[in-house]
Amino acid sequence: MFSKYSPPFKIETENVTISVEKENGNLVYKRVLNGDATEKILLHNDSEFLINPIEPVNIPKKISSFLLIDLKRPVMIAPNDKQKVHLKFPVEIGVFVSRKEGEYKPIDVLTLSSSKFTLYGNPSHGMICKYWESDVYSSYPHPDILYEGNIELDIVNDTNRWIEVTKAVFNAYGMKIYYGSDRISMRAVMKIISKSLAETDFLTYPVTPGLSRSMELFTSRKIRLNGTKSIMEFGL
Template sequence: MYGYYEPPFSVEKEGISISVEKIGERWVYKRTLGTEEVEKIILGDGKHIIINPVEPLNTPKEITPNLLIEFEKTLLLAGGEKKQIYLTFPVEIGIFISDKGNKSIQLLDVMSLVRQKFTLYGEVSNGVVCKHWKSNIYSSPPSSNPLQEGVMELTLRNASSDWASISKVVFSAYGMKLYYDGDVFMKGRMDILNRNTAETGFELQHISGELRNHPLKDRKSRKEAFGVYSLRKLGFVPLKFYMGWGF
């Protein structure tokens, strides 16, 4: 389902139906998912539609920019160690409208096929609300349904001299960058600063070079997804998340 589409077109997969057709002098966008139906009018020719995975923080409405991934089993990392693990994370499906050169891109619609659950990270009085997801820990990239889940390569660095007990990791959507080709991929990091604090962020990739040699498979055709958060013209926003209430 992911990719570029030239109107008129119609595509269906896993209960999702998306179409753009010309009625009179205008284009009409229609999308159905279960009992939910969305219809919008597009005025203007020479546009194309982009369907790609986006940050999992836009449905059922924008409540928080923070994603908390809870581990199925607690992980212990020795002091001074650097290790890589793989996790799954939820994805949402974004539909964008763009001109031919992708100079002007507008979010048209966003939807999700996964459950919606939220949790609180930190104390009740001053903690932060997060979208919640639970993942196993993998030593190699797991298979996943790209319309529901992505695979994250997470680099763990323990800068302290103590063992770190890790049961969760929190990320900010600002800085998330997704890539897709038969699956969805993202590369993150978690730096353990001491027994109770850590900093998380993302490592941006280029299509040439490292991603092409990633173990998931040959990435010569991998595409960089347009994100909902990356389209916003905001002032300074933190691209990292500081975990000050433990992990």
């Protein structure tokens, strides 16, 4: 599914169908997901389409730019240690259109994964996050890429005590997503500053050679970034 397309084309997989047809000198974009249909007319007939994974914080609607991954089993990391783990994250799919190479406009966002939000912190000073639950893996977990991707996370404990980690919070503005025919991945770092404070950020190179860099939705909208890191100040 994740690739560039020239119209007309039709993609059918799982519970989603995406197609672009030519009609009276224009293009008609159609998407059917679990019986729910979306249709748009593009007043142009010479366009290229790109379908790729995007930052997973847009569905059911844009509420927050933060993703919280709740660990099914907490992990313990030793003092002044660094360890690598793998987590799963929900996949959202962006459909982009372009008349010129590299100048893409988002026209649709969809997901096959469930979507819910949660509060990280207290009601008065906390923040709303997209919520996902994941096991912790020592190596690449081979998820179904229509539903889940993989975060390769380096956990760095800069304290002189054992630290328990139960969750990870990430800022979508910093996400760098890479994909291939059988993999969707990001690389991130969690730097533990104290028993209740950590900082997360993303790395800008893929976990393995040969992957393509996603057109991120926030980048395509030319949003001015105020920072890409996430400060976990309400506990680990």
